Amino acid sequence: MQAIKKYVEMRKIYHLSTCNTCQRIINDLDLHHEGFEFQNIKEKHISAEELDDLAKKEGSYEALFNRRAMKYRSMGLNEMDLTEDDYRKYILSEYTFLKRPVIIIDDKAFVGNSKKVIAAAQGNL
Structure with a gap:
């Protein structure tokens, strides 16, 4: 039963x-009025399950x-060859390593703040 519920109108x-x-992107896309759940990643870190999804x-x-x-750079990560496991570990350990914003609309994710990503998110609202 849980699998059926998973992608029913998720907006986060x-x-x-x-x-x-x-904040500019949230205001430009008028996301406060679109029924989104907001998660401030500094106050409530992304969970392992959410990150894996x-x-x-x-x-x-x-x-x-x-x-x-x-x-x-301060941790010297720019001089290392990071693996997928490393990326996962660092994102889970430090909220600043998650590219943002991450906009979830149903079963699609729009990650980052490039004009292309934001335009794609806007087209899916």
């Missing part, structure tokens, strides 16, 4: 409430990984 956004880019939608954990995070 993973974001940082202090991120101006996330996103990785399936996106095709990899690397696609969800934020290389612009300040800690990426």
Whole structure:
């Protein structure tokens, strides 16, 4: 029974409430009025199950990984060859490594803030 319920009209956004880019995108797409569940990833980290589900939608954990995070260079990750397991581990251990915003509309995920991604999300509202 749970599998049937999984993709019935899911609308969720993973974001940082202090991120101006996330807030601009939420306002530009008028997501407050679209019935979205909001999850501030600083206050409530993404769960392993949620991350695994996103990785399936996106095709990899690397696609969800934020290389612009300040800690990426400070931890020396830019000098390492990271595996999928590494990407998963770092995203789960530090919220800043999740590329954002992540907009879930039904069974589709829109990850990041590029114009192309945001336009695709808008087209699926």
